Amino acid sequence: MAAPLRILITDPDQAVRQLITRSVQSWRAADFTFAATAAEAKTALSADGQAFDLMFVDAQLPDDSGVRLTRWVRADDASSRPNLPVVLMSSAFPQDAMKAARHAGAHLVMQKPFNGSRVTELVDEAASAYPNFIVSPSYVGPDRRAGRQPIQIGRAHV
Secondary structure (H helix, E strand, C coil): CCCCEEEEEECCCHHHHHHHHHHHHCCCCEEEEEECCHHHHHHHHHHHCCCCCEEEEECECCCCEHHHHHHHHHHCCCCCCCCCCEEEEECCCCHHHHHHHHHHCCCEEEECCCCHHHHHHHHHHHHHCCCCEEECCCCEEECCCCCCCCCCCCCCCC
C-alpha cells in the first residue's frame, strides 16, 4: 500500500478545502494541512516543506496572491521543497493570469467552480507531470518541454 499523500490546501474558503479533501479521500489515502492565507502556508511549508507531496493554492488569498506564493515556494530559501507540485485555483483565469501562473512555476491551473472528479483528475495529472525542474535567473519551475518521463508524487519518488 502506498504511503498517504501529504497535501497542503491553501484557500480561504472552507467549502473548497472540504471539496478537495473529500474528493481525494474518496479514492486515495491522504493527509491534509490547511491554510487560509499565504502566511499560514509559508509557516506550514517552512516547518514541513519536505513532507508535502502536493499543494493546492487559491489565486486570490486575503494577504497575498497565489502566484506570489508559488514564486516563494520556488525561490525562497525558507521553502525547503522548491519542486513541490502546485495546482493554482481561480474562478477566472484570463490569458495574462494564466501566463503569470505558468511563469511563477505552477504545475497546473484549476478553474473554479470544479467538481470532485476534476480534483482527482488533477491530482493524477500532477502526479505524472513535469518531473524535471528548471532553475534559471528568470524561471524556476517544472520543465514543460515535450518528451519528459512522468514521475509519481510521493516521498519515495520525488
